[in-house]
Amino acid sequence: MPPLELLRIPANLWQTMHDHVVACLPEEACGLLAGRDGLVTLAIPVENAAHSPVRYRMEPRAQVGELLSIEARGLDLIGIYHSHPNGPAVPSATDLAEAYDPETLSLIWCSGRRGWSVRAFALRGGQPTEVTVEVLPAE
Template sequence: MSRELRLSLTQKAMILHHVIRHLPEEACGLLGGRGETVSVVILVTNHLHSPVRFRMDPNELLRALERLDAEGLDLVGIFHSHPRGPAMPSETDLLEYAYPDSLMVIVSPVGEDWQLRAFEINIEMRTYQEAHLIIETE
């Protein structure tokens, strides 16, 4: 059974705004919460400023993780965009993924719109399985 991740419409809009604002670069951030529910989206700068790779700014990442800890939240996911697709983890994503037990959310274009997909990454095997992403109305 695949894992689930729950985002609100407001959280989805926040992620999409961040992604669109940083085009053509990949955008990234953290998703904090408990269990399968996201309660906070933390936007982080792509330190590489690249359209095909991301690395979270180390200072912002540290502050974000400290915030999650201070608020008693878990790192339930990370997100980043693939501005030109595909809507699935790349080989680089699998090689560089360093967030065990959290889901990877990829934001990618579909025609004139954007889609969000969540994936569970097996770090040792460098494989992935799609998770069920639920966007909840508030």
């Protein structure tokens, strides 16, 4: 499958992620993005079992349950989102080392002086390649 060059997210799902990221402060937030062909149709918050401001680890049972639900709905896992509450919106060395699926995008939320910034990356071969993010009108 060719790498995605555009990730499209409806505004209501964007807001779901934003609300989750803010609610988890000061810890990193994490979750799953599901859909088809680069269009996100589900944004699923998942508990950060690491409870850390510099690291996330999805709660394993919740993660597996949500992945099975995505599959049962006939959707694809498009991406994983997480936040860097005190860091840049780029993949960390840990993000790169732990990226297990080159087809799954990494969407990173970062808090800065001007609010939240969000960037998406394909993490293939340990090298991040930025992917354009488009926020669509709410569904």
